[in-house]
Amino acid sequence: MSERPSQEGKLSPGAPNDPVPFGGYYMLGLIARGGMAEVYRARSRKAGSKRLLAVKVMRPQLAREARFIDMFHREGKLAMVLKNRCIVETVEIGEADARHYIAMEYIGGRDLTQVLRRCQELQQRIPVPHAVYIAARIAEGLHFAHTLAGPDGRPLSIVNRDVSPSNVRLSYDGDVKLLDFGIAQALMKFTSEIGILKGKFSYMSPEQIRGMPLDARTDVFSAGIILHEMLTTEKLFRGDTEFALMEKVRKAEVAPPSQFNRRVTPELDAISLKAVARDVADRYQSAAHLAADLDALIAGYRFDPKELRQFIRQLFRKEYAKELEDSQIAMEAEPGMTIRPTPAPNTGQVPRATPMVGTPALAQPPAVPSIAVQPPPAPGHSAAPPDDDDKPRGFWSSLFGKRK
Numbered sequence: 001m002s003e004r005p006s007q008e009g010k011l012s013p014g015a016p017n018d019p020v021p022f023g024g025y026y027m028l029g030l031i032a033r034g035g036m037a038e039v040y041r042a043r044s045r046k047a048g049s050k051r052l053l054a055v056k057v058m059r060p061q062l063a064r065e066a067r068f069i070d071m072f073h074r075e076g077k078l079a080m081v082l083k084n085r086c087i088v089e090t091v092e093i094g095e096a097d098a099r100h101y102i103a104m105e106y107i108g109g110r111d112l113t114q115v116l117r118r119c120q121e122l123q124q125r126i127p128v129p130h131a132v133y134i135a136a137r138i139a140e141g142l143h144f145a146h147t148l149a150g151p152d153g154r155p156l157s158i159v160n161r162d163v164s165p166s167n168v169r170l171s172y173d174g175d176v177k178l179l180d181f182g183i184a185q186a187l188m189k190f191t192s193e194i195g196i197l198k199g200k201f202s203y204m205s206p207e208q209i210r211g212m213p214l215d216a217r218t219d220v221f222s223a224g225i226i227l228h229e230m231l232t233t234e235k236l237f238r239g240d241t242e243f244a245l246m247e248k249v250r251k252a253e254v255a256p257p258s259q260f261n262r263r264v265t266p267e268l269d270a271i272s273l274k275a276v277a278r279d280v281a282d283r284y285q286s287a288a289h290l291a292a293d294l295d296a297l298i299a300g301y302r303f304d305p306k307e308l309r310q311f312i313r314q315l316f317r318k319e320y321a322k323e324l325e326d327s328q329i330a331m332e333a334e335p336g337m338t339i340r341p342t343p344a345p346n347t348g349q350v351p352r353a354t355p356m357v358g359t360p361a362l363a364q365p366p367a368v369p370s371i372a373v374q375p376p377p378a379p380g381h382s383a384a385p386p387d388d389d390d391k392p393r394g395f396w397s398s399l400f401g402k403r404k
């Protein structure tokens with residue numbers, strides 16, 4: 001264990017029981033590598049600090065672009081004023097070891113790309129009420145940002161521009177959090193310049209693809225795509241070439257999700273299609289209107305948000321067990337200390353509920369889930385055949401992208 005600092009260009013990721021200093025933080029392991037950055041589990045180096053954080057460190061080549069850095073810091077500061085239950089909290093924007101970073105609250109859970117991919121692999125669906133609830137919370141977070149005013153009372157006109165499944169995180173406590181708010185414009189501008197925007201086209205609005213001026217309604221469209229994909233377990237817009245994909249988005253000809261999932265009602269079809277209307281005038285005019293229609297539907301389902309928590313824990317049983325173990329170790333680890341991890345439970349049971357950091361404590365261990373979820377198949381075994389009703393129909397080759 002180490003007071004070894006991370007070196008320029010290459011960061012030591014640390015581990016839950018092996019904290020490595022980086023600026024004012026201890027790195028406690030790599031969460032994932034995204035397109036433009038690496039995300040680490042971290043903790044503040046301040047004495048007594050137990051809160052887990054996620055530090056998103058931009059790739060070194062971005063730091064060479066002065067214009068990018070300006071934008072990144074300007075937009076990042078904007079992200080810090082976004083305090084809403086559906087938006088990940090940004091704690092700090094900074095620079096250490098010649099790397100630019102954003103420190104955020106840590107959300108123990110999975111992103112929606114991972115959830116959709118797991119559902120595809122298991123040939124199972126996100127239950128309709130869960131999908132509607134997730135989309136409603138996305139719309140709620142968006143509306144908060146869209147309508148936020150600055151200290152002078154003037155609207156800040158924040159538009160996310162990068163609402164996509166990889167930027168929606170579902171916590172093991174059932175929270176829905178939008179990620180990457182605020183920095184999208186800087187990232188998009190730069191990624192478009194160096195030509196790695198490709199993966200982003202599938203979640204853009206027609207006006208965004210055309211390079212037209214954008215307002216809040218572009219985010220409504222992207223949220224509508226996510227809703228459609230959660231209902232169908234299929235990618236909505238895809239194409240063999242970038243050009244073909246962009247053409248599809250421009251035309252925005254969308255089939256009602258009930259064609260793929262007979263549990264989708266006509267009301268939900270209507271909401272879903274209105275969110276992805278090609279012409280902005282035909283679309284929901286605000287994310288709040290979309291959220292209101294979705295929440296009205298949820299009232300009819302008698303859905304309890306706790307079911308989302310159970311769903312995500314069941315869908316990622318092993319990962320959840322590991323998360324509990326790692327988080328516990330990470331919160332206690334101090335440099336120089338040797339912490340022996342307790343062996344991971346191998347009972348196949350979901351462990352007793354321990355609240356993830358940053359979310360309210362649970363009064364009780366999780367109840368038996370009220371929805372049937374197939375556990376991941378054991379190696380060498382295929383998944384048990386799913387209930388026919390829950391088996392997505394349609395084109396199955398469009399797996400949601402694997403993490404790089």
Ligand SMILES: Nc1ncnc2c1ncn2[C@@H]1O[C@H](COP(=O)(O)OP(=O)(O)OP(=O)(O)O)[C@@H](O)[C@H]1O
Pocket residue numbers: 031032033034035036037038039054056088104105106107108109110111166167168169179180
């Ligand atoms: N605050 C956070 N807490 C926990 N995990 C996070 C947090 N922020 C990001 N992540 C996870 O880190 C991973 C990488 O995120 P990142 O934003 O770098 O990549 P991406 O969203 O796949 O691509 P993009 O560069 O387009 O944003 C994702 O799985 C994301 O859910």
Ligand SMILES: [Mg+2]
Pocket residue numbers: 034166167179180
């Ligand atoms: Mg992201």
